[in-house]
Amino acid sequence: MTDIQELLLSRIRDVADHPEPGVVFKDITPLLADPAAFTALTDAFAEIATRTGATKVVGLEARGFILGAPVALRAGLGFIPVRKAGKLPGATLSQAYDLEYGSAEIEVHAEDLAAGDRVLIVDDVLATGGTAEASIQLIQRAGARVVGVAVLMELGFLHGRPRLEAALDGAPLESLLTV
Ligand SMILES: O=P(O)(O)OC[C@H]1O[C@H](OP(=O)(O)OP(=O)(O)O)[C@H](O)[C@@H]1O
Numbered sequence: 038m039t040d041i042q043e044l045l046l047s048r049i050r051d052v053a054d055h056p057e058p059g060v061v062f063k064d065i066t067p068l069l070a071d072p073a074a075f076t077a078l079t080d081a082f083a084e085i086a087t088r089t090g091a092t093k094v095v096g097l098e099a100r101g102f103i104l105g106a107p108v109a110l111r112a113g114l115g116f117i118p119v120r121k122a123g124k125l126p127g128a129t130l131s132q133a134y135d136l137e138y139g140s141a142e143i144e145v146h147a148e149d150l151a152a153g154d155r156v157l158i159v160d161d162v163l164a165t166g167g168t169a170e171a172s173i174q175l176i177q178r179a180g181a182r183v184v185g186v187a188v189l190m191e192l193g194f195l196h197g198r199p200r201l202e203a204a205l206d207g208a209p210l211e212s213l214l215t216v
Pocket residue numbers: 097098099100101135136137138141160161162163164165166167168169197
């Protein structure tokens with residue numbers, strides 16, 4: 038494990054039985070409170086944005102907003118929010134999905150993405166992959182291309198990576214940490 042991976046891992050707190058029994062919740066608030074760790078994470082994601090030739094960064098509500106916005110600025114790119122249903126005021130595209138604990142629906146402003154856009158999706162945790170898969174579908178339906186998915190932590194035992202393989206169509210899934 039690299040020094041940066043050790044730093045990031047040390048700032049993620051396991052919370053048993055949240056938000057429901059049996060789930061070990063990966064809490065990133067200690068990482069957000071540590072500027073050295075937050076900067077290291079932002080730099081690592083920004084390098085992925087540059088390497089994949091991304092033209093836009095999409096962040097997934099809510100933790101993907103916190104992580105994705107500084108990545109977009111660091112990489113010199115625009116930031117596009119994918120929000121939970123009912124929050125965006127303009128014309129939207131919607132996608133329903135299941136995640137590790139429950140189900141939800143996400144939306145993007147249709148006008149925010151277009152053919153020719155190369156999107157890096159940023160989020161904190163890849164668990165079952167339901168959220169990431171729905172966001173890939175949403176971005177593709179908006180006419181844009183997903184050039185990568187970047188997550189802080191992948192929960193390997195929930196098999197999100199194989200689930201995303203078809204939707205990614207060769208684009209990389211970059212996880213900084215795998216448990
Ligand atoms: O791979 P999956 O099983 O889909 O789970 C991963 C998603 O779950 C969490 O978001 P959540 O919907 O809890 O939203 P939040 O960031 O608003 O807490 C996390 O931030 C990912 O977006």
